[in-house]
Amino acid sequence: MNGPAGSQALQVTGARKKYGVTEALRGVDLTLHRGEWLALLGPNGAGKTTLIRAIAGRVRLDAGAITLLGEPLDAAGGSGARAKLGVVPQDLALYPKLTARENLEVFGSLLGLAGTTLRERVRWGLDFTALAERAAERVEGFSGGMKRRLNIAAGVLHRPEVVLLDEPTVGVDPQSRQRIYEMLEGLRESGASLLMTTHQLDEVESLSGRIVIVDHGLVIADGSVPELIAKTLGGGRVVTARLHGPLQAAAAAALGGEAGAGTLSTRLQDLGAELPVWLSRVASGGGRIAELTVEAPSLHAVFLHLTGRELRE
Amino acid sequence: MTGTIVRIGWINLRRDRTALLLTFLLPIAFFSIFAMIFGGSSGGGTGRVEIAICDLDGSDGSRRLAAALAADPGLRATTETGDPPAPLTRESARMLVANGDLPVAVVIPKGFGDSMGQFAFGGGGSGAPESARVELLADSSDPVAPQLVFGLLQRAGMNAAPDLLARSGLSLFEKYAGGFTPQQKEAVDRILPELRGQAAAPNGGAAAGNGKTADAGTSSGIVPATIVDVLGESKKSGIIAFYAAGTGVMFLLFSMSAMSGTLLDDQESGALERLLTTPLGMTRLLLGKWIFMVAVGSAQLLVMFVFGAVVFGLELKQHLSGFAIMTLATAAAAAGLGLVLATVSRTRAQQSGMATIVILMMSAVGGSMFPRFLMSGTMQKIGLFTFNAWALDGFQKIFWYEQPLSAIVPQVCVLVVLAAAFLAVARRFARRWEAV
Numbered sequence: 001m002n003g004p005a006g007s008q009a010l011q012v013t014g015a016r017k018k019y020g021v022t023e024a025l026r027g028v029d030l031t032l033h034r035g036e037w038l039a040l041l042g043p044n045g046a047g048k049t050t051l052i053r054a055i056a057g058r059v060r061l062d063a064g065a066i067t068l069l070g071e072p073l074d075a076a077g078g079s080g081a082r083a084k085l086g087v088v089p090q091d092l093a094l095y096p097k098l099t100a101r102e103n104l105e106v107f108g109s110l111l112g113l114a115g116t117t118l119r120e121r122v123r124w125g126l127d128f129t130a131l132a133e134r135a136a137e138r139v140e141g142f143s144g145g146m147k148r149r150l151n152i153a154a155g156v157l158h159r160p161e162v163v164l165l166d167e168p169t170v171g172v173d174p175q176s177r178q179r180i181y182e183m184l185e186g187l188r189e190s191g192a193s194l195l196m197t198t199h200q201l202d203e204v205e206s207l208s209g210r211i212v213i214v215d216h217g218l219v220i221a222d223g224s225v226p227e228l229i230a231k232t233l234g235g236g237r238v239v240t241a242r243l244h245g246p247l248q249a250a251a252a253a254a255l256g257g258e259a260g261a262g263t264l265s266t267r268l269q270d271l272g273a274e275l276p277v278w279l280s281r282v283a284s285g286g287g288r289i290a291e292l293t294v295e296a297p298s299l300h301a302v303f304l305h306l307t308g309r310e311l312r313e
Numbered sequence: 314m315t316g317t318i319v320r321i322g323w324i325n326l327r328r329d330r331t332a333l334l335l336t337f338l339l340p341i342a343f344f345s346i347f348a349m350i351f352g353g354s355s356g357g358g359t360g361r362v363e364i365a366i367c368d369l370d371g372s373d374g375s376r377r378l379a380a381a382l383a384a385d386p387g388l389r390a391t392t393e394t395g396d397p398p399a400p401l402t403r404e405s406a407r408m409l410v411a412n413g414d415l416p417v418a419v420v421i422p423k424g425f426g427d428s429m430g431q432f433a434f435g436g437g438g439s440g441a442p443e444s445a446r447v448e449l450l451a452d453s454s455d456p457v458a459p460q461l462v463f464g465l466l467q468r469a470g471m472n473a474a475p476d477l478l479a480r481s482g483l484s485l486f487e488k489y490a491g492g493f494t495p496q497q498k499e500a501v502d503r504i505l506p507e508l509r510g511q512a513a514a515p516n517g518g519a520a521a522g523n524g525k526t527a528d529a530g531t532s533s534g535i536v537p538a539t540i541v542d543v544l545g546e547s548k549k550s551g552i553i554a555f556y557a558a559g560t561g562v563m564f565l566l567f568s569m570s571a572m573s574g575t576l577l578d579d580q581e582s583g584a585l586e587r588l589l590t591t592p593l594g595m596t597r598l599l600l601g602k603w604i605f606m607v608a609v610g611s612a613q614l615l616v617m618f619v620f621g622a623v624v625f626g627l628e629l630k631q632h633l634s635g636f637a638i639m640t641l642a643t644a645a646a647a648a649g650l651g652l653v654l655a656t657v658s659r660t661r662a663q664q665s666g667m668a669t670i671v672i673l674m675m676s677a678v679g680g681s682m683f684p685r686f687l688m689s690g691t692m693q694k695i696g697l698f699t700f701n702a703w704a705l706d707g708f709q710k711i712f713w714y715e716q717p718l719s720a721i722v723p724q725v726c727v728l729v730v731l732a733a734a735f736l737a738v739a740r741r742f743a744r745r746w747e748a749v
Contacts, residue, residue: 056590057590057748058586058589058590058748059749060748060749085590087587087590089583089586089587089590090583091582091584091586092582092583093582093583093584093586093587094582094584095584107587107591110588110591110592111591111592112592154587155587
């Protein structure tokens with residue numbers, strides 16, 4: 001998910017959008033570098049979709065600017081630059097009565113492809129989605145994962161340099177999700193820059209990309225997972241001890257940790273130096289440790305720390 | 314628990330405006346339309362039948378008959394045509410009927426006045442000379458009007474010249490039963506001017522009638538008349554064309570509505586969002602849908618008329634160019650209306666309900682369900698606000714009246730203008746899907 005730092009593929013500056021009295025975007029600044037895979041996170045209603053739709057030309061900003069590969073992009077114009085943009089909506093925006101091949105032909109044609117190029121790209125799309133053998137089947141009979149894959153292919157047939165993906169893995173099983181991530185990685189390797197919204201925190205974390213967290217119409221954090229953790233929760237590790245029997249509250253407080261039901265946990269910045277000391281204090285406080293776990297702070301913890309809300313709230 | 318189900322049903326119904334309209338408003342609207350058509354409660358009363366009167370006799374009796382017909386509240390009569398106006402001849406009256414300008418022309422032949430009394434008392438009219446029979450030149454696409462005029466003609470004959478009828482009857486009586494006594498002659502001479510006076514009085518007593526048709530054949534009665542089908546007896550094809558067009562236009566509207574609903578399907582599936590991120594744009598999207606709908610709508614009418622030609626002998630081949638023009642214009646307008654219905658609706662269900670209401674009402678008023686000539690004058694005028702009426706008029710001119718293509722210019726123009734207007738309205742409403 002990490003992209004090489006380089007020239008900007010997409011830049012959003014001071015984006016503002018108001019619906020009635022509700023401010024969906026309150027001055028969003030965001031940069032997507034060439035070849036980068038950027039995850040956009042935020043609770044529901046944070047402004048992610050408005051931002052994606054503004055970049056896709058479906059929302060007119062009240063203020064601010066969007067540039068794609070250095071060219072200005074707005075809802076009214078920017079048609080030349082917009083051809084370099086691929087959009088994969090969250091909905092399965094396919095025609096169910098059409099076959100996989102027909103869907104790709106239709107959307108490829110609408111994206112400006114024709115003749116041999118269109119045929120080649122349709123073939124590529126069927127290979128890309130591993131649906132070549134089912135090319136002649138109607139989409140309505142496909143599984144959710146197959147439809148998702150086709151949905152992605154339909155948005156990138158014209159070889160866009162920047163691809164917007166709104167929840168590309170929503171509603172699919174883990175295997176299909178993995179297949180989709182492989183497809184997206186393939187796109188990135190071929191030179192495309194990806195901007196993706198998602199609710200799959202664990203997978204975003206494992207893919208180790210740059211993450212932008214949006215809340216209340218503002219970017220509230222921007223960086224890789226370790227950077228975000230360092231900026232918000234600090235470094236170190238969370239140590240949790242499961243105890244044989246409860247520890248006295250006073251003793252727990254003296255240890256400087258958080259006491260749960262039969263557990264005690266603390267955050268240690270220098271694990272090597274501080275852990276032996278902490279264990280010794282637990283023992284001297286009367287605690288008998290049954291099990292000990294050491295964890296790095298998670299993106300989930302960062303998210304909760306920053307927004308005070310779960311991702312799906 | 315059952316109460317809970319009832320409550321859920323009520324809440325759902327109350328919050329679904331389309332369902333409410335379909336449940337309560339549509340039946341009332343239909344009831345009102347039917348009541349206005351058949352109950353004469355539209356404010357305009359029962360429709361007056363337009364007729365032409367051509368008096369070739371010019372006698373006292375024929376003039377009085379023509380005047381009585383013209384004064385009949387159930388008729389709207391014209392006796393002149395052209396510019397400058399000239400008295401109608403039989404041919405000019407026939408042309409008025411043949412062109413569909415009016416459904417019946419009354420031709421009073423030479424010698425009518427002389428034979429007037431013989432009709433009533435000469436054996437039910439059968440004894441009257443053929444040359445003296447009134448001709449009702451009729452357009453049989455309207456089977457009601459000639460019968461109605463025939464009945465009113467009898468009433469007019471009675472009311473217009475009771476003295477002449479009485480004199481004639483008395484002559485026959487004298488001829489076959491022997492002469493009157495001097496006292497009887499004196500009494501007859503006294504009563505005849507009174508009878509004439511009654512005829513000269515306003516309405517001549519005609520106002521007492523209610524315009525019902527005579528329950529009679531086409532030639533018996535006080536004033537014998539012959540109904541002449543101006544357009545010939547081989548006009549079955551025209552009637553079939555009328556019903557093919559009427560049914561076709563109504564179902565064309567339904568299919569256009571269903572097809573335009575794909576716009577809402579696309580919205581609900583997200584395909585519309587994707588389409589609008591491509592270089593396509595809303596105008597080309599609507600135009601593409603419209604062209605497709607016009608093509609399918611034209612094919613739909615073509616299939617119906619071809620079926621009519623094969624199974625019912627509809628004369629399609631002879632009127633191919635007129636049919637093609639009317640079909641394209643009608644499909645264009647219907648497709649435009651379909652797009653308006655889709656773009657003003659928020660959901661497919663809403664569009665479907667609204668389309669049902671609009672199409673059924675337009676079809677009822679516009680003549681797709683029953684001929685407009687059966688409607689009152691007011692209802693016929695209201696019908697012109699629907700494009701069903703214009704489409705049906707155009708098809709009727711082509712298949713029934715066999716008029717040249719130039720005759721359907723008004724209908725085609727109206728349909729084309731409506732198509733353009735519908736497209737413009739649909740484009741305006743479709744702005745809600747564009748960048749906001």
